Each structure stands twice: as C-alpha cells, then as structure tokens.
Amino acid sequence: AQTVTQSQPEMSVQEAETVTLSCTYDTSESNYYLFWYKQPPSRQMILVIRQEAYKQQNATENRFSVNFQKAAKSFSLKISDSQLGDTAMYFCAFMSGTYKYIFGTGTRLKVLA
Amino acid sequence: NAGVTQTPKFRVLKTGQSMTLLCAQDMNHEYMYWYRQDPGMGLRLIHYSVGEGTTAKGEVPDGYNVSRLKKQNFLLGLESAAPSQTSVYFCASRTGSTGELFFGEGSRLTVL
Numbered sequence: 001a002q003t004v005t006q007s008q009p010e011m012s013v014q015e016a017e018t019v020t021l022s023c024t025y026d027t028s029e030s031n032y033y034l035f036w037y038k039q040p041p042s043r044q045m046i047l048v049i050r051q052e053a054y055k056q057q058n059a060t061e062n063r064f065s066v067n068f069q070k071a072a073k074s075f076s077l078k079i080s081d082s083q084l085g086d087t088a089m090y091f092c093a094f095m096s097g098t099y100k101y102i103f104g105t106g107t108r109l110k111v112l113a
Numbered sequence: 114n115a116g117v118t119q120t121p122k123f124r125v126l127k128t129g130q131s132m133t134l135l136c137a138q139d140m141n142h143e144y145m146y147w148y149r150q151d152p153g154m155g156l157r158l159i160h161y162s163v164g165e166g167t168t169a170k171g172e173v174p175d176g177y178n179v180s181r182l183k184k185q186n187f188l189l190g191l192e193s194a195a196p197s198q199t200s201v202y203f204c205a206s207r208t209g210s211t212g213e214l215f216f217g218e219g220s221r222l223t224v225l
Contacts, residue, residue: 103157
C-alpha cells in the first residue's frame with residue numbers, strides 16, 4: 001500500500017525568507033503523480049503544485065518549487081520569499097493508477113512578520 | 114460556478130443515530146472522494162468512486178457506506194454514528210486529465 005509521510009508537524013519562517021517542507025512516500029508503482037495542497041484557516045483546500053513521476057524536471061509555480069527525487073521517493077516543497085498569506089497547513093499527496101489519492105499528515109506553516 | 118458543494122456544513126448527532134452527507138459537483142468529473150480530517154492525522158480516504166454506479170474502499174471505510182447513483186452526486190452514510198466518527202469530512206472530485214482535486218468546504222460532524 002502506498003504511504004505518504006510528512007515528518008515536520010510544524011514549521012515557522014520569517015517573512016521574505018525561504019522554507020522547505022519535506023515529504024517522503026512509498027510505492028511500488030513506476031507511474032504516479034505527486035501534489036502539494038494548501039489549507040489556510042478558511043479550511044478550503046487549494047492545489048499548490050503537481051509533479052508527474054515520469055518527468056525529471058522539477059515543477060515550479062511562481063514562488064513555489066519542488067525537489068523531486070524519484071529514487072529516494074522524496075518530494076519536498078520550497079517556498080521562496082515567504083508571505084504572511086502562506087500561513088497554512090500544507091499536505092503532500094500521492095495518486096497512482098489505482099485512483100486512490102493518499103495524503104500525508106500535514107505540516108503547519110506559520111509565516112512570521 | 115458552484116464547484117463541489119457539501120451539505121450539511123455542520124451536524125450534531127447522538128451515538129447510534131444515522132445520517133447522510135451529500136456531495137454534489139457540477140464539473141462533470143468522473144472521480145469523487147470522501148475524506149475525514151482529524152488533528153495530527155491529515156486527510157484519510159474513506160471511500161471513493163471512479164464513475165457513476167461504482168464505489169471502492171479507501172483507508173478507513175469501516176462504519177461508513179457510500180453510493181454514486183448519479184454522476185454528480187456522492188453520498189456518505191453513517192448507519193450508526195459513534196463518537197470516533199467525530200471529524201471534519203471533505204468531499205472532492207477530479208477529472209482524469211490533470212489529477213487536481215477540487216474540494217468542498219467540509220462538513221463538521223460531532224457525535225455525542
């Protein structure tokens with residue numbers, strides 16, 4: 001069975017600094033997708049970034065980028081120039097051909113002014 | 114454009130009562146999912162559906178049943194609620210192309 005592990009329950013970063021959130025996963029499949037979702041205090045889940053496993057190039061979306069290490073089964077999220085609005089719970093997620101969509105336990109990020 | 118709508122948003126039940134959570138999406142998505150979110154445990158998959166008339170078990174299916182009689186609706190039922198089912202429930206849907214999940218606003222259920 002696939003599993004997703006986020007080992008950092010809470011993190012904080014100063015405004016305008018860079019922070020990296022960790023995620024590891026376990027799967028025997030070769031083709032899959034990885035995602036980072038953001039859940040602000042409003043509780044609404046929002047997609048931050050996605051990565052296809054067959055693509056070697058790391059995905060980027062403005063200030064958000066990932067470091068995808070397929071062999072190590074690692075998928076970390078880097079947030080550059082952190083803003084107060086980045087304060088949220090961040091979830092790493094995995095999806096494969098079985099259509100199951102599995103989430104990690106989340107990392108609560110607080111951006112400090 | 115409503116997206117994914119969950120009803121009700123809040124509900125308080127007594128142990129042993131039954132209830133149904135309704136999820137409706139207007140995006141013609143094939144895949145629909147029910148999750149529960151508990152502190153420190155993230156989002157855990159209860160049941161999911163890959164199309165009208167189909168359902169499948171997720172990570173924590175016990176105590177829940179689901180139905181997908183219409184493509185746009187995915188119902189989550191609790192036949193005999195237990196305090197352990199106190200949680201926030203999220204419904205989500207997606208297409209087969211991008212994999213992005215679109216979430217409802219969540220339903221907070223308390224079982225006394």
